[in-house]
């Protein structure tokens with residue numbers, strides 16, 4: 001008899017974005033003339049930049065000729081891309097990595113979900129709350145998260161609240177955690193971490209022999225000079241941290257699929273006997289078996305982001321989104337709302353007025369202003385009482401949505 005992995009059955013059936021779509025569709029059916037603007041989407045909307053397109057066309061043409069055709073690529077990714085990553089994303093910031101420490105992937109979701117396979121099922125995990133759902137769900141699937149309590153928390157997960165009260169700086173956990181997930185700039189709150197705060201986490205991990213999974217998917221949105229772009233800017237981080245990057249939000253690659261994971265050679269975890277095992281080799285071994293790589297065409301596309309034209313064009317699109325973020329931040333602040341994020345990230349995190357619940361505010365905004373947001377509670381218990389807006393929309397839609405909120409709230 002084949003038995004199911006019952007851990008999968010513990011996952012809540014309802015997926016946040018499916019719930020939202022259902023409510024929006026119900027509204028549209030009863031209000032067929034209403035023009036609904038979504039500021040809830042987490043996907044980008046602007047097209048790929050010309051430098052990327054040119055590189056992709058060229059790569060496609062190479063596939064047409066016997067001499068330049070490419071089949072299976074190297075499991076870790078092509079050397080040309082890993083070298084461009086090291087040179088531009090790290091050496092340029094004074095971080096020296098070897099291309100063998102870079103693993104090209106098909107996006108950060110896969111690797112942030114899969115990397116936990118390399119540590120035992122009975123490690124304890126700590127997450128900032130609210131959080132990108134992949135971190136917890138992937139631990140649920142393998143049986144590490146325990147059971148879902150009535151308060152919406154998993155029994156074996158340590159939640160580190162990030163709220164306005166603590167300035168979205170989570171406190172170090174008061175009980176032992178072996179694996180810590182951090183994401184900065186943060187999805188969903190749009191807030192960032194300072195170098196001093198990040199140093200606290202690295203030092204905690206060194207002292208407690210813990211492992212940090214650092215999700216830097218929004219690093220390209222950082223505007224302030226003194227905000228760290230990589231955890232490896234902190235001394236000692238190479239011994240304790242894996243870092244995930246993605247070209248999805250940086251360069252509109254959500255449909256192309258490419259990112260990378262950094263696994264430094266110095267990073268080790270222990271066996272029960274106390275022997276130290278380097279994770280770089282283990283991840284390489286895992287990827288050789290389970291990962292087919294991302295296409296040659298996608299990797300050439302990613303390489304083009306690092307050319308002078310590519311850099312300029314990618315920055316222009318990021319500026320476009322950050323302009324939306326500024327419009328939203330300013331309008332909502334003027335309306336007297338408590339607004340967070342949006343300065344170094346494409347997300348705005350808004351406190352609901354009068355302690356209204358996230359879903360209630362979502363519904364009112366939909367019914368009265370015809371604007372869709374994402375209820376904060378969908379990202380974890382500490383997200384209750386907040387909503388998330390994204391800057392990834394069209395600039396005109398974003399302006400129109402702000403006009404509607406002005407009318408609605410004033």
Ligand SMILES: *Cc1c(COP(=O)(O)O)cnc(C)c1O
Pocket residue numbers: 106107108109110112132183187215217245246247248249254258259
């Ligand atoms: C969008 C996102 C990712 C990246 O997803 P891809 O798989 O690279 O498209 C990773 N982490 C967070 C927090 C995200 O919001």
